[in-house]
Amino acid sequence: GRWAAEERCWPPCCCWRRLRPGCKAPEHFSFAMPTNPIDQSEFPVGTSLKYECRPGYYRRRFSITCQNTLVWTSAENFCKRKSCQTPSDPVNGIVTIASDTNFGSRISYSCNRGHRLVGSPSAVCMLSGNNVFYFWQGEVLKIEPRVSCVKHTIYREATHSALRFYILIGVNL
Structure with a gap:
């Protein structure tokens, strides 16, 4: 064998x-x-x-x-996950919390009517050492009034003229 x-x-x-x-x-x-x-x-x-x-x-x-x-x-x-403090609404704006305020979550900002957002429209709950905080992505957030238009008065009759030795550029009304 x-x-x-x-x-x-x-x-x-x-x-x-x-x-x-x-x-x-x-x-x-x-x-x-x-x-x-x-x-x-x-x-x-x-x-x-x-x-x-x-x-x-x-x-x-x-x-x-x-x-x-x-x-x-x-x-x-x-x-x-650790949690960030619940953010307060900025003056003339609101914060929208999509899901929660835990580490890694995102919040977004929007403005009340008549105002515009300067800076990033969102923030993320990020880490700093052993603490978490909302990290602004981009510029510091500001909400300010939109540029307002001044009411202009339009006159029915107006005349423009040029002084002697000057040339009028544009339309003579």
């Missing part, structure tokens, strides 16, 4: 990959980052990876774990 070649696994540290499937590397989260670099493409069942919330979110550490179903536990409810 013949001897069948014995399948060996080398190096021993990595044999679990052949013996038992694991979870693929977890997805990238916009709200959190791993506390240690993830340098593997597959992880054995039961592996836990530690994360912390990114700036702009309330800082909190949490873990996700590779389950028997080869799916990572959810990370969705751990990081909550």
